[in-house]
């Protein structure tokens with residue numbers, strides 16, 4: 001063993017740096033809507049309430065001025081708390097841990113599958129890809145650190161601030177690192193890619209576990225996430241609300257769409273909870289990349305309260 005320790009913090013710090021360096025000239029509507037939604041969650045929690053913000057990041061999307069004094073940030077990027085302090089002049093309590101609870105195990109498995117036993121020598125690419133794709137279904141990521149923290153601290157309100165869509169991105173980085181410079185994915189999107197499918201299935205299990213922990217938390221839930229990612233320069237708008245975000249899309253021409261939640265339906269995954277609010281909007285993240293954002297609120301069910 002083993003892949004380099006501390007990989008998650010480094011990967012997240014790199015992603016966050018790239019995120020903050022993007023041209024934000026077309027982000028005004030996104031930032032206004034996400035801050036309004038998360039701000040409403042924080043105000044509903046009230047000054048005396050206990051709130052937990054997952055994926056708190058640098059606080060670009062989080063109106064910390066509305067957060068009560070006991071509000072806790074959670075983000076495994078080691079710079080997130082510092083950046084929040086610089087942006088909001090405040091030093092909140094913080095948890096720096098993996099929200100999926102499974103990325104360490106994924107990175108270890110990827111390393112073992114791609115390397116000869118007891119050696120730093122990488123196996124031949126096709127063999128390594130096949131081995132890893134075959135072993136990945138055995139991993140069952142469980143959001144245990146999050147569940148344990150919630151059991152101990154019982155937050156009344158939990159905000160998931162645009163974090164779920166990143167679980168798959170970070171999982172792919174862990175796999176790519178194990179291949180040490182060899183691109184592990186099939187180049188032609190028309191061809192099957194069993195390894196990519198296995199990583200997507202891992203991501204779906206991680207998101208499902210994360211949402212089950214939130215649904216069982218007894219807290220008022222305010223969730224914002226990437227619901228869809230569109231590639232291409234075709235302008236899109238959203239039509240009237242529909243169950244599926246794809247049915248809401250209005251645009252001309254060919255669009256390539258991907259699902260950052262890897263098939264997880266959030267409403268179904270929050271079993272036993274009834275959503276009271278749902279909004280979607282378009283976020284033009286960058287040239288040729290547009291995200292469909294979704295904001296959902298799930299108040300505590302009667303049994304919980």
Ligand SMILES: C[S@@+](CC[C@H](N)C(=O)[O-])C[C@H]1O[C@@H](n2cnc3c(N)ncnc32)[C@H](O)[C@@H]1O
Pocket residue numbers: 012013016019054055056057058059060061062074075076077080097098099100103161162163166167170
């Ligand atoms: C798209 S950014 C959200 C930005 C943030 N809401 C803000 O206002 O700056 C996603 C955040 O989730 C964090 N994150 C992603 N995956 C994580 C994981 N598995 N565990 C803990 N934090 C994670 C990242 O470090 C990043 O700050």
